[in-house]
Amino acid sequence: MDVKYVNPFIESFAIVMPQLGFASTQKTGIAVKGREIVNTGVVIVLGIVGEIKGNIVYAIDYDSAKKIASIMMMGMPVTELDEMAQSALSELTNMLTANAATAFSNIGIIIDISTPTLLYGDNISIKMSSEKVLSVKLQADDIPLEVNISFENNH
Amino acid sequence: MGKVKIVIVDDSSFSIAFIRNILEENGFEVIGEAGTLDEVKEVVADKKPTLVTMDMTLPGTDGLECTRAIHKIDKNIKVIVISSMMDEEIVREAKDNNVSAYIQKPVDTDELVTAINRITATEELYDYLQDEYFAAFKEGLLDGVNRMTKTLLTYKEEYPFNKEHASAGITVIIGIIGKFSGRMLVDMSKETANKLAGALLRREPKDINEMIAALAEFANIISGNACSILNKKSKALGLRVAPPSILHGDEVHISAPDFSTMTAKADTDYGEILLNAGFKRGEEKWM
Numbered sequence: 241m242d243v244k245y246v247n248p249f250i251e252s253f254a255i256v257m258p259q260l261g262f263a264s265t266q267k268t269g270i271a272v273k274g275r276e277i278v279n280t281g282v283v284i285v286l287g288i289v290g291e292i293k294g295n296i297v298y299a300i301d302y303d304s305a306k307k308i309a310s311i312m313m314m315g316m317p318v319t320e321l322d323e324m325a326q327s328a329l330s331e332l333t334n335m336l337t338a339n340a341a342t343a344f345s346n347i348g349i350i351i352d353i354s355t356p357t358l359l360y361g362d363n364i365s366i367k368m369s370s371e372k373v374l375s376v377k378l379q380a381d382d383i384p385l386e387v388n389i390s391f392e393n394n395h
Numbered sequence: 396m397g398k399v400k401i402v403i404v405d406d407s408s409f410s411i412a413f414i415r416n417i418l419e420e421n422g423f424e425v426i427g428e429a430g431t432l433d434e435v436k437e438v439v440a441d442k443k444p445t446l447v448t449m450d451m452t453l454p455g456t457d458g459l460e461c462t463r464a465i466h467k468i469d470k471n472i473k474v475i476v477i478s479s480m481m482d483e484e485i486v487r488e489a490k491d492n493n494v495s496a497y498i499q500k501p502v503d504t505d506e507l508v509t510a511i512n513r514i515t516a517t518e519e520l521y522d523y524l525q526d527e528y529f530a531a532f533k534e535g536l537l538d539g540v541n542r543m544t545k546t547l548l549t550y551k552e553e554y555p556f557n558k559e560h561a562s563a564g565i566t567v568i569i570g571i572i573g574k575f576s577g578r579m580l581v582d583m584s585k586e587t588a589n590k591l592a593g594a595l596l597r598r599e600p601k602d603i604n605e606m607i608a609a610l611a612e613f614a615n616i617i618s619g620n621a622c623s624i625l626n627k628k629s630k631a632l633g634l635r636v637a638p639p640s641i642l643h644g645d646e647v648h649i650s651a652p653d654f655s656t657m658t659a660k661a662d663t664d665y666g667e668i669l670l671n672a673g674f675k676r677g678e679e680k681w682m
Contacts, residue, residue, distance in 0.1 A: 280644075287568075289635045295638060355652060357568045360648055
């Protein structure tokens with residue numbers, strides 16, 4: 241899978257997070273993984289169809305998930321991952337992926353995204369449809385978040 | 396669907412009379428009018444229109460504040476801005492406030508009627524999908540089990556899914572995209588997954604990877620068939636499925652999405668299978 245498919249996600253992160261009250265964003269790492277992703281915490285899955293077919297999986301640990309939800313809710317303290325916090329995180333991934341889709345359309349690749357599905361738990365193992373998954377580590381105000389990009393083979 | 400019921404918001408009695416004429420001459424029903432924020436709240440809560448035409452400049456308020464007030468009452472009410480002002484900035488703000496269309500005064504009859512028809516057609520299509528989709532997914536699962544394992548399945552309960560719930564063991568998620576986007580989710584215990592995969596493969600799965608691959612293809616076929624049934628009934632839906640993602644872990648909980656979905660539980664020869672699917676009311680595509 242071409243690394244150029246990663247840039248729309250980094251761009252979208254840099255555009256969306258400041259709008260939600262985060263002061264700084266940065267990319268801290270990128271890695272190629274096999275088709276299995278493991279995370280303890282929150283996992284949000286979105287489907288992609290169009291000129292590219294695949295899935296985007298956002299992986300966030302519990303603490304970071306609560307911190308992100310709190311900032312999105314204007315600093316309201318979030319002590320547990322309640323319905324409101326889950327809804328904020330789902331909406332976040334929806335915005336991030338939709339903005340990435342716009343960035344893809346700017347380089348001539350038209351894609352559409354599905355609604356996000358949020359799950360949480362321990363040692364969640366996610367099996368993706370592509371052989372390789374590109375995993376991008378990002379940070380907003382030092383809170384880490386991982387975007388896993390799985391596009392099917394022809395790309 | 397009956398007549399489209401419309402409320403006109405404008406502070407000029409001339410504009411109200413003008414817009415009312417256009418609407419009534421074209422078969423729409425004008426059920427109320429308002430000129431201030433308080434009047435807007437009152438008439439919308441009282442008359443429950445399908446659609447509101449909205450002026451931008453109003454005494455003591457503006458069209459966007461009124462639009463937000465309307466969507467607080469009912470987010471499904473469609474708002475068309477009709478204003479003499481129109482520039483990129485304000486159109487973008489209107490979009491951000493979930494306005495469905497923006498029309499400049501003086502009003503062109505064709506432009507207004509086309510906008511209303513476009514918006515209500517989307518609504519009708521969504522209502523149609525809401526009525527039909529779950530039967531199609533249930534048929535997809537039933538047919539899939541029947542054809543791929545030669546066994547039968549019985550649905551025992553069916554309910555709207557609006558609270559998070561614990562996964563029984565293995566969850567398969569398939570994103571769906573088209574005129575409206577949504578998802579299908581299948582959940583079952585690891586034991587059921589293993590037995591089902593055995594039936595699909597006609598032998599014991601070699602390892603968890605083979606089991607997962609069988610389930611992925613199974614879910615893919617079910618969602619694909621369900622979407623084909625729906626697309627055949629209405630081409631405008633254009634539903635397509637994304638590849639499946641398969642999840643399992645410890646104490647996994649599945650969150651309720653912020654749109655309505657349906658869940659059914661089915662008894663099979665291999666154990667219980669939970670089927671969940673739903674579609675979100677789409678954001679308006681702007682012209």
